[in-house]
Amino acid sequence: MAVIDSILQKVPSDAQISATAYEGANIVLYTKNKTFFMQGGDIIRALVDEFKKRIDLRADAHIRKDAEEAKKFVEKTISADADITQILFEPARSVITIEAKKPGVAIGKEGENLKRIKEETLWTPVVRRESVIPSKITTNIRNVLFTDSEYRRKFLDSVGKRIYELRKTAPDEEMWARVTILGAGRQVGRSCFLLQTPESKVLLDCGINVAASGKYQFPYLSVPEFHIEDIDAIIISHAHLDHCGFLPYLFKMGYRGPVYCTEATRDVMALLMLDYIDVAQASSKPPLYSSTDIKETIKHCITLEYGEVTDITPDMRITLYNAGHILGSAFVHCHLGEGWHNFMYTGDFKVKSSMLFDGCTLTFPRLETLMMESTYGNTEDNMPTREACEEQLIKIVKETIQRKGKVIIPSLGVGRSQEIMLIMEQFSRQEKIDFPVWVDGMVWDVAAIHNAYPRFLNKDVREKIFYEGKDPFLSPIFKQVGSGKERKLVVDGPPCVIIATSGMLTGGPSVQYLKELGDNPKNSLVFVNYQSEGSLGNKVQKGDKEVQIDDNLVKIKLDVHTISGLSGHSDREELLSFINKVKPRPRKVIIVHGENSKTLDLASSLHKAYKIETLAPRNLETIRLR
Numbered sequence: 001m002a003v004i005d006s007i008l009q010k011v012p013s014d015a016q017i018s019a020t021a022y023e024g025a026n027i028v029l030y031t032k033n034k035t036f037f038m039q040g041g042d043i044i045r046a047l048v049d050e051f052k053k054r055i056d057l058r059a060d061a062h063i064r065k066d067a068e069e070a071k072k073f074v075e076k077t078i079s080a081d082a083d084i085t086q087i088l089f090e091p092a093r094s095v096i097t098i099e100a101k102k103p104g105v106a107i108g109k110e111g112e113n114l115k116r117i118k119e120e121t122l123w124t125p126v127v128r129r130e131s132v133i134p135s136k137i138t139t140n141i142r143n144v145l146f147t148d149s150e151y152r153r154k155f156l157d158s159v160g161k162r163i164y165e166l167r168k169t170a171p172d173e174e175m176w177a178r179v180t181i182l183g184a185g186r187q188v189g190r191s192c193f194l195l196q197t198p199e200s201k202v203l204l205d206c207g208i209n210v211a212a213s214g215k216y217q218f219p220y221l222s223v224p225e226f227h228i229e230d231i232d233a234i235i236i237s238h239a240h241l242d243h244c245g246f247l248p249y250l251f252k253m254g255y256r257g258p259v260y261c262t263e264a265t266r267d268v269m270a271l272l273m274l275d276y277i278d279v280a281q282a283s284s285k286p287p288l289y290s291s292t293d294i295k296e297t298i299k300h301c302i303t304l305e306y307g308e309v310t311d312i313t314p315d316m317r318i319t320l321y322n323a324g325h326i327l328g329s330a331f332v333h334c335h336l337g338e339g340w341h342n343f344m345y346t347g348d349f350k351v352k353s354s355m356l357f358d359g360c361t362l363t364f365p366r367l368e369t370l371m372m373e374s375t376y377g378n379t380e381d382n383m384p385t386r387e388a389c390e391e392q393l394i395k396i397v398k399e400t401i402q403r404k405g406k407v408i409i410p411s412l413g414v415g416r417s418q419e420i421m422l423i424m425e426q427f428s429r430q431e432k433i434d435f436p437v438w439v440d441g442m443v444w445d446v447a448a449i450h451n452a453y454p455r456f457l458n459k460d461v462r463e464k465i466f467y468e469g470k471d472p473f474l475s476p477i478f479k480q481v482g483s484g485k486e487r488k489l490v491v492d493g494p495p496c497v498i499i500a501t502s503g504m505l506t507g508g509p510s511v512q513y514l515k516e517l518g519d520n521p522k523n524s525l526v527f528v529n530y531q532s533e534g535s536l537g538n539k540v541q542k543g544d545k546e547v548q549i550d551d552n553l554v555k556i557k558l559d560v561h562t563i564s565g566l567s568g569h570s571d572r573e574e575l576l577s578f579i580n581k582v583k584p585r586p587r588k589v590i591i592v593h594g595e596n597s598k599t600l601d602l603a604s605s606l607h608k609a610y611k612i613e614t615l616a617p618r619n620l621e622t623i624r625l626r
């Protein structure tokens with residue numbers, strides 16, 4: 001019997017359940033009985049305990065107030081101080097979403113406002129935080145989800161049916177699990193892994209290698225075991241393109257299943273994907289996919305909070321945990337079957353905390369196999385402390401400004417840029433600075449998304465934004481570059497700091513600044529993130545004195561620096577210590593996402609240090625987990 005029928009059998013008959021639906025793994029019951037809607041909480045909680053499923057009770061359309069009246073009541077109940085920006089109705093789900101700049105005020109003391117709205121209107125109210133910095137992307141995404149709310153409802157219901165009602169195999173079939181490396185095996189870029197059990201085919205990440213060209217950019221999806229129509233779910237660890245950049249292409253090819261990620265990852269990845277096609281168009285390369293494919297991707301995202309356990313197939317249950325790498329980045333923990341194996345994929349992660357994020361989670365309920373990154377896995381990859389890096393950056397900035405030069409900091413739009421912004425903001429509070437910090441590319445939009453989701457930031461920044469209303473990203477030292485014309489003014493203008501995407505000089509404004517400012521020895525270039533082999537950044541970092549940009553040969557005379565300790569990745573020491581700290585200690589460790597020598601080095605070091613089985617698979621290899 002389907003789980004929903006078993007649940008219905010336990011609901012009292014006078015509850016008048018008129019309809020049931022799935023919202024992904026959540027089960028929703030609609031009632032026509034007002035008293036049960038208001039007072040059935042204990043019965044529902046008991047069912048949740050018994051069935052270990054999330055169950056929501058909502059009012060049937062026939063008993064709730066009409067939307068217009070309900071809207072008036074919401075406006076009357078919540079004080080203007082909450083700064084409501086939108087009230088959105090989803091009639092098919094009986095849900096009202098209230099977007100406010102001060103969500104705490106909207107909710108009211110101990111949720112009293114929401115309780116009153118629910119009692120009076122019989123709609124289920126939800127409050128969401130609206131960014132104080134206007135964020136087009138977050139607003140657009142939320143609008144896409146609401147405009148297509150009917151499609152979304154059907155989609156979520158079909159996902160639930162797959163999880164609970166459409167078992168492909170007999171429950172007593174022999175259990176096995178294996179993971180196939182479709183990208184990022186002994187390399188950085190195009191992360192993509194196929195996790196299979198008798199019942200599930202799940203893709204972990206689906207990235208592109210932005211530094212490579214031709215077919216080497218994409219994961220190996222032409223392997224015989226990959227059929228797009230058989231994929232049950234895709235899980236995205238974080239928004240960097242080497243982990244999700246190929247995803248819209250799967251939608252272009254017809255994938256219509258769920259994509260699991262955090263809410264912040266969904267918004268940031270939409271922004272990075274849109275930027276990716278813009279950059280392709282600007283360099284007159286045909287883009288891999290269109291904005292329509294990105295919109296399709298967003299429509300199929302199911303967002304999860306850190307620590308929220310959810311079924312995604314009949315034999316797989318996942319939980320996302322903080323990975324400390326960028327906004328919304330997550331470890332993907334997969335609990336297989338009745339717990340016959342526990343597998344975790346780290347994506348990119350950082351053990352130590354940074355200016356923006358807490359260090360990654362270290363304790364898990366169970367863990368047998370760990371698949372981890374090794375970007376900085378070599379013995380020479382130990383990094384100086386964060387404080388030393390901050391000092392080094394400030395020193396370079398001071399010296400360059402003094403000699404009337406400009407500092408270019410090519411930066412990934414997400415993560416490092418915001419970290420650098422916080423360092424500059426801190427510096428401006430300690431010493432009065434008389435030069436602007438220009439922010440170019442999508443860095444600004446990303447800062448807005450940080451503001452929309454303070455719950456993903458560390459305690460210090462979160463409290464500043466929440467309680468003091470002081471968002472460091474709103475400091476007056478930051479100036480936004482909005483057009484090519486303004487970029488020219490920055491190039492011709494007085495000494496300054498320029499934070500610009502892309503981080504590896506693989507396109508975007510950072511390349512344009514290098515083209516204009518590269519041949520002046522007064523200027524400086526500071527690399528703050530990893531430079532993939534083959535990228536322009538890698539060439540400049542290695543000391544090439546002349547590089548090709550567009551049709552120009554640019555002489556590199558500016559001062560080139562690398563600051564490695566501001567990375568959002570764990571350094572070698574942190575990678576080693578992670579295995580020591582993580583609880584429980586895994587029996588098997590699979591090393592991916594690192595250059596050939598680094599994966600091998602880390603695999604052998606971990607094996608020697610902890611006497612555990614380690615592997616450094618190449619692309620296309622399959623590893624049996626159980």
Ligand SMILES: [Zn+2]
Pocket residue numbers: 238240325348
């Ligand atoms: Zn990353």
